[in-house]
Amino acid sequence: MAKQTLDRILQSQGFGSRKWCRELIADGEVAVNGTVVTDYRASFDTEGLAFTIFDETWDYREHVYLVLNKPPGYECSRKPSHHPGVLTLLPEQFTWRDVQPVGRLDHDTTGLLLLSDDGAFIHAQSSPKRHVPKLYLATAAEEVTDALVERLLAGVQLHDEPAPIAALSCRRVGTHRIEIVLEQGKYHQVKRMLAAAGNHCAALQRTAIGQLKLENLGLEEGEWRYLDAEQLSLLVPA
Numbered sequence: 001m002a003k004q005t006l007d008r009i010l011q012s013q014g015f016g017s018r019k020w021c022r023e024l025i026a027d028g029e030v031a032v033n034g035t036v037v038t039d040y041r042a043s044f045d046t047e048g049l050a051f052t053i054f055d056e057t058w059d060y061r062e063h064v065y066l067v068l069n070k071p072p073g074y075e076c077s078r079k080p081s082h083h084p085g086v087l088t089l090l091p092e093q094f095t096w097r098d099v100q101p102v103g104r105l106d107h108d109t110t111g112l113l114l115l116s117d118d119g120a121f122i123h124a125q126s127s128p129k130r131h132v133p134k135l136y137l138a139t140a141a142e143e144v145t146d147a148l149v150e151r152l153l154a155g156v157q158l159h160d161e162p163a164p165i166a167a168l169s170c171r172r173v174g175t176h177r178i179e180i181v182l183e184q185g186k187y188h189q190v191k192r193m194l195a196a197a198g199n200h201c202a203a204l205q206r207t208a209i210g211q212l213k214l215e216n217l218g219l220e221e222g223e224w225r226y227l228d229a230e231q232l233s234l235l236v237p238a
Contacts, residue, residue: 006030007040009060014093015053029054063118064099065227066090067212069219070113076104083107089222090115102126103185110221111136111206112214114235125235128184132237133168135208136180136190141200144172148197152180156196161186165193176202210235 004012010021010030022040024030030037031052032044049060070076074086078100087095094115102114102125116122124130140148149172155164168181180190191201207214211234212227219225 003043003045005040006032006037006042006044009044009046009049009051010053012097013058013060014096016093016096024053061226063121064094064097064116065118065121065232066094066099066115066224067217067219067227067231068113068115068224069214069217069221070105070110071221072108072110075107076101076113086113086115090224105206106188106191106204109204109206112209112212113206114209114227115224126185130237131183132210132235133181133183133208134185134206135213136182137173137205137207138178138180138190138194138201139203140176140178140194141202143175144178144199146172148194148199149178151197152178152193156193158186158189158192158196165189167193179207210237 006025007018007021010016010024011018015021015024025040026038028036028038032042033050034052046060046062051058051060068086068089070086071089073083074089075081075083076086078085078087086101087099090099094117097117099115099117100122102116102122105111105113114125125132149170152167152170155166157164165184165186168183170178170180173179180193182189186192190204194201212231217225
């Protein structure tokens with residue numbers, strides 16, 4: 001990988017404009033591999049590069065792949081209209097890097113949400129052609145019955161859809177709780193399917209995408225982490 005000047009490196013990592021990054025460097029706020037650097041023109045190989053700003057250490061990443069345990073009350077939008085945006089839960093530099101949610105969860109839906117600044121990754125993960133199953137845990141307003149499960153597996157007709165839509169799998173996990181696996185990502189799909197099947201969704205959490213499971217990530221609501229190569233490989237059909 002070609003060397004880059006330090007101001008360009010910091011800008012690419014989301015730490016502000018070139019001018020601002022140069023000021024940080026000149027003020028002695030930036031260290032590379034443990035050594036303070038005050039010349040913004042100093043060049044470094046970005047492979048394996050670690051740098052420190054305001055005593056916080058960061059690794060250089062060409063792209064970032066994040067997972068957030070989304071809490072309720074946040075919109076999956078870079079320009080939210082009625083609620084805070086999920087990007088406010090992340091360090092500010094991710095906004096500078098143009099990190100975006102991969103798909104959307106409703107403001108009151110919680111759970112697994114991917115984010116990235118890699119356009120090709122976002123497009124691939126959002127494509128319906130990938131057929132990546134997503135697991136949801138829904139809390140129903142009324143008791144979950146065998147008949148409800150059967151209707152969801154058989155397919156229910158949604159408004160403006162040409163044909164009935166069925167869950168890939170569905171099982172009751174409590175008197176008012178049900179696990180639903182879907183491939184599609186249609187607007188309010190789980191909520192609309194439950195309503196069409198004769199119940200109502202009181203709460204909804206996405207717990208898995210492909211083989212990546214929220215329970216294995218150790219994230220409390222509102223917490224995030226980078227996805228490593230092994231975890232990224234789980235974002236495929238089982």
